[in-house]
Amino acid sequence: MNESTLTEASPTSRRQVLKALSGLLLALFVSTLSSTVVSSALPKIIEDVHGTQTQYTWVVTASLLTTTATTPIWGKLADLFSKKTLLHVSIVIFVLGTVASGISQTGGQLIAARALQGVGVGGAQALVQIAIAAIIPPRERGRYSAYLSGTTSTSTIGGPLLGGVIVDTSWLGWRWSFFIAIPLAAVASFLLQRTLNLPLLRRENVRIDYLGATLIASGVSVLLIWVSFVDNSFAWASWQTGAMLSGGLALLTAALWVEKHATEPIVPLAIVRQRTTALAILGSLAVGTAMFGASVFLSQYFQLSRGRTPTEAGLLTIPMMAGILIASIVAGRLISRSGKIKPFLVTGAALLTVGCAGLGVIDNKTPMVFLAVSMLCVGMGVGMTLQNFVLAVQNTVPLKDIGAASSTVTFFRSLGGTIGVSVLGAVLARQVEEGTASGLASAGPSGADSTSPAVREIIRVAYGDATAHVFLLAAAAALLAVIAAVLLEPVNLRSSLDLPEKTDEAVAAAPDPEQGTRSSA
Known part of the structure; x- marks a missing residue:
């Protein structure tokens, strides 16, 4: 289908929505997957390109940084130009960065390629949410949020599993952790061209x-x-x-x-100043920190502290993926049925905090059952909050501002993830260094042999203790999401794509742009 030109937004039929979602969700899946699929492969990648520990973190951080920095720009462009065309552009940029990453020969080349890849990821992630907001009313969006949240979270948490399988398959090699995304991106672009039919609101005198x-x-x-x-x-x-x-x-x-x-500001300050948007930004920062921290550092914990293979490390995160899928499906349907969103945000943020706190007391011998329960709580927390903070904001703004509003919240979620990986990674490295040095000093002369079982045990203990410290910090961040969710105004999600037009009298009587969402069904 070609993108149509409409002067007024109208809801899309369920059959059309499901067709459009096929390409949108695949684009979202492959772009998000690229951020975490390298997690399990990173030790091997850094070894092959002769990289340093600093480059280890930056292979992940570079992509997150450019994703974060460009998200609000993509969002504003979506309010001014064809969302469908912009999606295709973002996929092309993503593929170019992916190819460059796969053929990199040094750590510096890989980091630069990942930065380019992140520009495409930022576009795809923001534009998919914006496109969905343009065809599904907020009240109905809860019914589909399971697909969106499940896709984002499963690709984020499941990335290390796929990366582990690729690394452990001798005839593939780590470069295929990048190349695997290329055919998926091509299929996503094809499906988007055939199935996505978005309303295009014509704007005069557009200025960027x-x-x-x-x-x-x-x-x-x-x-x-x-x-x-x-x-x-x-x-x-x-x-x-x-x-x-x-x-x-x-x-x-x-x-x-x-x-x-x-x-035409990139980030409309009038939207950011709204109470719902400000609190959703705070909550998204916290969720991003916890989610990306879990996906990156748990895989490393299972490999370096528990002695598991990359594939096994990915499989051990299944409880978290199960929690995400179950919570997003159940919460999404209940939100559509009731029109209420605040109870699910509060519950999800609380579960996320509890799960991170549980992971904050682990070591290299923690029972797997305890780890599974903690990961399940983290997964359920992510499933109930990840997309719903965005939905809360989308419910308060007119359709013409949906791109800027959505991308602003997504921007801060990515910012949280970037800060989380950077800061938590730095904390982890320091804790491991101090723990290893302390253990070697206690071991005495036997610590001189770096290949001895005693030294390997010291390193496992150090990584276990350091990972716990990292998740205690993530729990503190998740607590901010609880505070943000509790302070949100209770709202009923609207059933229309756009906010109703207000007369001059109505504007004078209700100047608060969020007021209508508190009473409309």
Whole structure:
């Protein structure tokens, strides 16, 4: 189908929605998968390209950084131009970055290729949610949220499993952890072209805020680079910290001023200032930190602390995937039936906190049953919150702003993931280093042989203890999601695609843009 031009948004039939979802969900799956499929393969990848421990973290962080920095830009473009065309563009960029990653010969080349790949990932992830919001009313969206949340979460958590299988298959090799995405991306593009039929709202005198986009991307990138290197490559109290922190904040301050005065701001401040949006941003930051932390560091824990193969490490995360699928399906249907969303956000955030706290007390000998229960709680928490924070915001804005609003929340979720991987990765590395040094000092002369069983046991203990420390920090972040969910206003999801037009009298009587969502069904 070709994208149609409509002057007014109208709901799409269930059959059309399901057809459109086939391509949208595949695009979302393959783009999200690319962020975590390398997790299990990273030890082998870094060994083959002669990389360092810092590059180990940056192979993941580079993609997350560019995904985060470009998400609001893609969202604003979606409010101005054809969402379908933009989806195809994002897939092409993603494929180019994927090919470059697969043929990389050095750590530096791989990091650069992953950065390019992240630009495409940012577009695909934001635009899929925006496209779904353009064809399904918020009240009905709960019925389909299981597909969306299940796809995102399963590809995020299941990525390490697929990567482990690929690495453990001798005739494939780690490069196929990248190449596997290319045919999937091609099929997704084909399905999108054939099945996606979106309403196109014509806009006159379109202006793109290039200066605002550049300042936002630059400011976020500088701060994220600082977060990744501080306390590792340089100290907190150093000239590098002063330069990068002040530079990043200066860029974001300039961006704030530009956005306030821009005709078509990348991030509409009127939307961000709404209570629902502000709280959803806080919740999404926390969920992103916990979700990406779980997907990256649990795989490493099972391999280095429990001595499992990459494939086994992926299989051991099945309880988390099961929790995601079950919770997203049940919560999605109940949300559509009741029109209520706050109870599910509160419950999900609480489960996420409990699960991370459980993982915060593990070591290298923790019973697998306890790990499974904790991972199940994390999975259920992610399944009930991941997409529903976005849905809460989409319910409060008109259709013309759905792209900017959706991508803003997605931006902060990616930001949480990027900060989570960077900061938690730095904490993990330091804890492992200190734990290993302490263990070797206690072992005495026997610690000189790095291949001895005693030394391997010291490393396993160090990784187990360090992983627990990381998840305690993730639990603290998840607690912020609980606070955000509790403070959200109770709302009834609307059944229309767009907010109703307000007369001058209605605007004067109800100036709060969220007011209508609190009473409409």
